[in-house]
Amino acid sequence: MSGFASALLSFAHTLFGPGFCPGDWVWATTTAGALVALFPALGALVVAIVRKGTGNRYDATTLTVFGLIGVVTVLVLPWLLSNGISESFRSVAAGGTGGLGAAARSTLDSPYCFVGVQSKYLGGGPNVFEALFYNKGLKLSYGLYLLAFIVLPAGSLLFVMLQARTAFRRGPKWPSRFFWVPFVVMAVASVGMTANTAVHFWLGFLPFSVLGLIPVGLVGPPPWSVINRPEPRREPSPSPERPPVSQAAPRPQLPPPPPPPVNKPYPATAMASAPEPGLLAAAPGPVPPPPGSRGAGGSRYQRVRRLGHGGFGTVWEAVDTQLNRTVALKIAHAPDRDTEERMQREARALAAVNHPNCVKVYDLVEEPDGLALVMEYLEGRPLAEVVDGQGPLDDVAAGRLWSTMAGALVAAHEKGVLHRDIKPSNIVLDPDGLAHLIDFGIARSQGDSKMTATGMMIGTPDFVAPEQAMGAQASPASDAWQLAATISYALTGQPPRGTRETPMAALMAAARAEPVSRLPVRSAHARILGASLDQEPRRRPTLNAVRREVEGWLSRAGKSPDGPVTQIVPRRLHR
Template sequence: MNGLASALLSLAHSLFGPGFCPGDWVWATSAAGALVALLPPIGALAISIIRKGTGNRYDATTLSVFGAIGLVTALILPWLLSNGVSGVFRAERAGTKSGLTASEASTLTSGSCWVDTQKEYLGGGPNVYEVLFYKNNAALPTFVYVAAFILLPAGSLLFVILQGRTAFRRGPKWPSRFIWIPFAAMLAFSVGMEANTALHFWLGFLPFSVLGLIPVAMVGPPPWSVINRSDAPPRREPEPYRPPPPSASQMQPRPTPPPPPPPVNKPYPKTALASAPEPPPMAGALAAAPGPIPPPPGSRNAGGSRYRRVKQLGAGGFGTVWQAVDTQLNRTVALKIAHAPDRDTAERMQREARALAVVSHPNCVKVYDLAEEPDGLALVMEYLEGRPLAELVDGQGPLDDVAAGRLWATMAGALAAAHEKGVLHRDIKPSNIVLDPSGLAHLIDFGIARSQGDSKMTATGMMIGTPDFVAPEQAMGSAASPASDAWQLAATISYALSGQPPRGTRETPMAALMAAARAEPVSRLPQRSAHARLLAASLDPEPRRRPTLNSVRREVEGWLSRAGKSADGPVTRVVPRQPGGQAPRR
């Protein structure tokens, strides 16, 4: 150990050993501390480079490698070198072999200022433990040692923690313990160093532990394509079915069973959704083509309507939305009634009903029923009293970073829940997010939602979505994907922060669509926002380079936690509208 430490001291003395107060070897001790401070950043740098290829895949192999790197660079080598430096000076004072050359050892007899002899000052005093817990005759006042041995190691530990967390950007931060916990153990094991040696050693260590953050930060985090690949669950190929061998009883001939009785025609059940079977576990079958819609109670063929309409909430090209009261259950609902009850309309409404029925998330609007009203097919949904995000931003201005972060994390969770069921929204925009009076956000209008793998309902080549908030690949006619929903959500968050779409506004929808199809760069991002970098990554024109919604939610919730804010708080406080004022929108 003394041989390695003496080589380190000789190198430090040749690099920085000025002959002024308090002495060349005292300054060389601080230079040795600076060289040892480079070891934890080297470990963090190695981990950052490894994560460029592994991302967040923390299996037994990668964790073992990270643990070994942390032990070597943050515990074993720093402890051996720091205690070895102290041992070299002890050996020189005792007159035994230290590893220094004769010419180097001869200069240890000099000193200046408060140091009479560097050999005695660095190798003959009490150690750190004795200075902290016992009264000893040390070269400096006790309070100087106490302050130095608390502030200097604590500051060094802080920056080693930051080095570890920087190495594990875009992922869980708990593996950074592989770096800073060994270093904390090294601090505890170094109490045997001579107090004066330790004082000057840590004076050199601390500034270079700060500088060690720079190379780790320059390496950068793993690309989102690697993060997404490592976050994806491993695919398991299904095992081929192997029928069991027939038993002796099965090999015997059996009498032919009688033919089944002819099917009996059963009447339709009361409502379409009540009669719909439970969705199968396979995501690809969630949005199967619906069959004919039966006449529910309250339809033209059943006599009278179950839903008493209160007021109209809105109207569009597809249909009209009403606030109504369910007379059987005595609750307020929203009725979405189609203008033209043709087959395509029925399929679209059945699709929206099934999409919402299988998605169970508190921030997705709930669907109750699919009924046939006298003037058309009606989707019966949860009534949300509140205001759309678009209306709120237009009227009150953009959201701040905390509110936008809560909105992003909440909507990312809702969309991720829909994607787990195989449902894509495909039309996320500010007007499809409603904020209720408590300030909580709800995702609405799954009218063009489809299961992954389904064919388009629109004509061949027709774009699905809103031009200002459509992903580039959708505008070019490619199939929608979870990455497309993630792009649209990021565009909506950018609008909430800046008050305008990320590509800016165009004079006509066709111009906006052409800008999207050309994948024009986003030019209206909120640059001063804390979410600017994550927004830029999420709005990447290449889908595979975008972070997944789960990655986005983890990043944003981590930022909110570091800011001391909860992720489940209100996005904003929406004042309920007064009676007689403008009607609330669903």
Template sequence: MESFASSLLSLAYQLFSPGLCPGDWVWATSAAGVLVALFPVLGAVIAAIVRKGTGNRYNTATVSVFGGLGVLFVLVLPWLAFTGISSVYRAVFNGNRGGLTSAEAERMRVEYCFIGQQSDYLGGGRNVFETLFYYSGDALAYGYYLGALVGLPALSLLFVMLQARAAFRRGPAWPGRFFWLSFVAFVVFSVGVEANTAVHLWLGYLPAAVLGLVPVSLVGPPSWAAIKRSQQEPERPPPPPEKPPPYVPPRQEEPPPPPPRQYPPTSVAPAPEPPPEPAPALAAAPGPVPLPPGSSAAGGSRYRRVRRLGHGGFGTVWEAVDNQLGRTVALKIAHAPDRDTEERMAREARALAALNHPNCVRVYDLVEEPDGLALVMEYLEGQALATVVDTVGPLDDIAAGRLWATMASALAAAHARGVLHRDVKPSNVILDPGGLAHLIDFGIARSKGDSTMTATGMMIGTPDYVAPEAATGAPASPASDAWQLAATVSYALSGAPPRGTRETPMAALMAAARAEPPSRLPRQSVHARLLAASLDPQPRNRPTLDAVRKEVEGWLARVGKSPDGPVTRVVPRVR
């Protein structure tokens, strides 16, 4: 330990020993503190590099690596350096060289300004424990040591924690405890260091800890692709084939018993009753449900249309009443659909009917109406997110975080069912009277136009919220839905689409196809960094919806908010 410390001291003396007051070896001690502070920085850099490949995979191996880095580079090596340097100075004070050269040891006996001999100042006083816990009677000196020996380590702890947080970005924060808990242990174990030596070591350690944030940040977090790979469960090996059971020869069946003897009917033995007739088979489909009071079928249709909610290039949406069940539904009728449209509507209607998510609009049925194929959906009372932002104003970070986490969960559930939305935008997010968000219009309404679909917020084909790859004609993907959701959240925070507005839909579509960078992001929002990553022009670089949901929910938990709360309070419309 002494040889390690003497080598470190000699290096620091060669690097910085100006020979000014309070002394060349005092300055060299602060330079040694700078060198010691590089150990935690090196450990954080190695941890950040390891996470480039492992992402957020925390198994026994990776946890052992991160724990070892924290203990070795933040606790063991700095503690050996601090205690070893103090031992060298005590040895020189006692007349030995302490591992230094004769010339270096002789220079320590030179007197400087107010400290006297450097060997006495650095190696002949009380240690940290004695200085802090045994009051010397000098209040000014005690305040000086208290501020230096407690305040400087406390500030250094703050920046060691920031280094660890930078090394474990885009992931859980708990692995950073390996670093800052090791630092706390290092401070506690260093109470035997000579007090003056510790003061000057900490004076060098603190600025190096501050600057150490730069190399850790330059390494950068792992890519979202690496995080996605780490979150995927490893494939389990197929189970070994089961051994066939041993051959058992078939048992000889006994001959069936003879049939009972039949007797003619007499007064003693009555005639057997005829076998009961088989029950009629159940109908393949249930019959009509009795109409509830006050309802009546109109024109032979099960659904009585109340009012038209909107009209677009794809079709018309009506508020209707189910005459059999007596409930209000939304009826979307396609205009003269071709065979491809019918097949697509049927496929997605089946998938969405099986989707059970509280924030996704429910699909009840797909029926033939006199004027076209109709999709029967849940009728949502409330206002569109676009209407709320236009009338009330942008959302704050907490409301936008709840919106993002909720909609990401809804889209991920749809993707798990093989359903892509393809048209996520502020007009397709409905906020009910309780302030909860619901996602509507799952990929069915895909139009060439840009007209408003319904008064409650359905809109078709707005190029302002089209992902760059979709604008160039590439097939839609979950990453496209993730881009559109991020654009919707950006609008909710800033009141404008991320690429800004254009004079015509064609100009907006051309801007999307050119992958113009977002110019209207909410820069002051805490979500700005995640929004920029989610709006990356390359789909492979965007975080997945699950990664976005976990990060946003983690931030909400850190600020003491639940992700399940209302996005905003909406007053129901008066009809």
């Protein structure tokens, strides 16, 4: 390696070794430090390229590869080269060749300005440790040595860490230790260099460690499609056969856990995993009787007041006279037979969704004016009303809102249920400041995934995903877009595409996939919001990925992800 170090030094002298103060070989030493600084940047660049295909899959193989890259490019090569350069100058100062040619060595004996003879300046004198603790015979001031041996390596460490963090973007930060820990070891191990050589070495190393950020940043992070790619499922290895035990009951085999949801279109009904009609829903509520049968009447639910009216129907606050509890009664507008069957199927699937931040579905009954969905009644105010009256949320409140709503949607998607109309008015903040997702879109006309029986589009134009506005089927990625648009509204007080004069203009803007222009620029969530509002569904992070990212930010900020979004929600009394 000493031959490699002397060759690098000769190349640095050829590359930049001007014959003016402080001397050609002093400049060559600085150039050599700059060349050595390229090795950590090269290692980070290789890691960034590898992660384009591996994403955040950190198994034994990838961890070993990344660890070897970090140790070789940040510790082994820089340490051997820096000490080899110092040994070359020591050899020339002692009368040897140092691996340098005769013509090159001749200028080492030339004196320059305050340096004097370069061979003595670079190859003689104390090493770094002696210069710091036994400062005798120093050519430069003690303060300059302190600057060179503490400030310059510390600054270089900062930019090596930034290179590693850039290479490991869109993933956990701990693998960056493969780079900055070896660098600390290298800097400490370089105390054996001659002091003057080390000064000029670090003077070249620091600026090129800054420039090394550029190629690593240009590679870019791994795409979300790679990050969201599910882990390959491993089949359990068969255990060795055991002799049968008399009168021993066979142990039940647990089914493997289902794979995490990914951004892919749902089937035509958007209900691929919903329970079939006639099967009991997992929880809660009884099996709804078929329309027209005994017990399906509406006398059980006494209506108190109307809560809302829309394309799907009318929502009432009602009292369950049998259980003496307040419920929300959502009555569909004159559904046809196909819609009745769809409502029964999807009501069972919604009843099986069990999440603390997702509105509960209790029953599906036939009222005199149509099928009625019996749901949990939530006190509180819609997010739209809170933001309009009290102003936008801060990053912590918005992060909690995003995390809890993403969890509620993931629970619904796992049951085959899409929301399709996430907007600020469909998120209710209860008196404790906790958020709840309400108003899942149930009724749809026959053979049309985006229109209701009354001709109303599923989804609000200001918050509809581009692919839905263009007529494509809804998917989990569509729900993810609408939730991100709602979070953006919570942070800014306006929809991400801005407001339009009419709903039709807003719908046309969504169908043209106009870029979002009202994102919160200074928010800590700006980056993940931009990714979640991508026009292409396949490029958006999944809700699980968003939740991990947001909860990680909350944890680093010292905040709990399950805390209240706001405490200023007045309690509304029942009539």
